[in-house]
Amino acid sequence: MSDAYYLHLTDRLRDLLETPEAFGDDRLPSERMLAERFRTTRVTLRQALAQLEGEGRIHRSNRRGWFVSPPPLDYDPTRDAGFNDYVQAQGRRPRTEVLLTDIRPHRPAAEALGLPIDHPFHHIRRRRFVDDRAVLSESLWVVPERAPRLLEGDFTASLWGQLRDRWGVTLAHRSLRLYSEALRAQEAEELGVAAGTAGLSLRRAIFDAHHRPVEYDEEHWLHNALCITVDLENTA
Amino acid sequence: MSDAYYLHLTDRLRDLLETPEAFGDDRLPSERMLAERFRTTRVTLRQALAQLEGEGRIHRSNRRGWFVSPPPLDYDPTRDAGFNDYVQAQGRRPRTEVLLTDIRPHRPAAEALGLPIDHPFHHIRRRRFVDDRAVLSESLWVVPERAPRLLEGDFTASLWGQLRDRWGVTLAHRSLRLYSEALRAQEAEELGVAAGTAGLSLRRAIFDAHHRPVEYDEEHWLHNALCITVDLENTA
DNA sequence: TAGTGGTCTAGACCACTCT
DNA sequence: GAGTGGTCTAGACCACTAC
Structure with missing residues (x-):
């Protein structure tokens, strides 16, 4: 199942995160916008975000949104x-x-x-x-x-x-x-x-x-x- | 949001896990059976299972199913x-x-x-x-x-x-x-x-x-x- | 008030394991 | 072949944040 779409999504988002100019500041676009951009649903997109969260690359703050994480x-x-x-x-x-x-x-x-x-x-x-x-x-x-x-x-x-x-x-x-x-x-x-x-x-x-x-x-x-x-x- | 259903589910499943006779062996019933038993969908049930996994109480093995975890x-x-x-x-x-x-x-x-x-x-x-x-x-x-x-x-x-x-x-x-x-x-x-x-x-x-x-x-x-x-x- | 993430439904198909 | 978890769709409503 290494061809699961959310894993491809994870990779693409990870690449984006590594190019500093990808997002204006440390905040990611909303889940709905990202889901539309990658032509999938919020559920699948959130799987990818959860992966990146597990890797320590992003984190969420209450209901405010997703943010790029600083180094540990x-x-x-x-x-x-x-x-x-x-x-x-x-x-x-x-x-x-x-x-x-x-x-x-x-x-x-x-x-x-x-x-x-x-x-x-x-x-x-x-x-x-x-x-x-x-x-x-x-x-x-x-x-x-x-x-x-x-x-x-x-x-x-x-x-x-x-x-x-x-x-x-x-x-x-x-x-x-x-x-x-x-x-x-x-x-x-x-x-x-x-x-x-x-x-x-x-x-x-x-x-x-x-x-x-x-x-x-x-x-x-x-x-x-x-x-x-x-x-x-x-x-x- | 402390009244989310999956959190209640988590609590009920946790109680079940603490009574050794609840499940015959160390294996949990299938997700579909549990979802039906608790009158919810697999998605919501899996949220509860993921919580218990994070707590270290259960784990999954490939596609074989969920199992009660031994102490660390x-x-x-x-x-x-x-x-x-x-x-x-x-x-x-x-x-x-x-x-x-x-x-x-x-x-x-x-x-x-x-x-x-x-x-x-x-x-x-x-x-x-x-x-x-x-x-x-x-x-x-x-x-x-x-x-x-x-x-x-x-x-x-x-x-x-x-x-x-x-x-x-x-x-x-x-x-x-x-x-x-x-x-x-x-x-x-x-x-x-x-x-x-x-x-x-x-x-x-x-x-x-x-x-x-x-x-x-x-x-x-x-x-x-x-x-x-x-x-x-x-x-x- | 508009927008966000958080939660949830009711299905579906697939890859894999078990027997 | 039957059953399992893994993945995915296309919606919906809610609680909360930011303005």
């Missing part, structure tokens, strides 16, 4: 570099919104950090943008004993930077889990996409140099907004 | 454990097929390893199964100087184990890149799925203790077949 962000989840730092280092513009802060227990955090399930955490939920596109929804649960009065600070800046500077916490042991997911209703809404859109989920448990639990967080990324990179020296 | 495989790409070892450690059944071995240059490998672009490599391409489901298509490019006569061996076993045992190579420095992709025609065919199916791509460049290049590889996974896990001690 390089991200090393094993390092302490703050979001603002590595986004700027790649010539992009970062922005952070704090959606919520409170204090409450959270079972997955407690389990990952080896604490009683009713242990309260400082909880921060935020949304982060690259070039004004929301790409990341995250929640952090910080062990209060490591960072008293944490919630009085400013959380648009790097949390890890604050832990280091205000409380002298060093992040020694990390445990990461990363997998491909379908974004649930809440995260999807925060990112301005349809529920079920492909995402990447990253969960991280962090301990200090004395093996005491410091923090647990859960990140939900638009799946094509990032490229995970890790550099390792094996001392074993 | 835990995989730590920073360790040397062989595929056979960690699959078996999780109570699953591994299998490996060697698709191709040859000697040739490969530009991405040369660039990642810092070698001239016409430098020849031992090249191995293989396909790996978990419980008889093809989940991984990979190519490896090994620097011949590190492992002379490598291609005389058996490549259904661990490559890294052979490098260690036959040539005393230690894997010291690794550089990983991981991103969400749409599977291209060749990988998709090898894995028995449609081109454009969501995948996870993992590229790895490895150097020995003397910072000499050892190997470069490219893995293409079915995106919901695995969960990446990494444990790290920060010595910095």
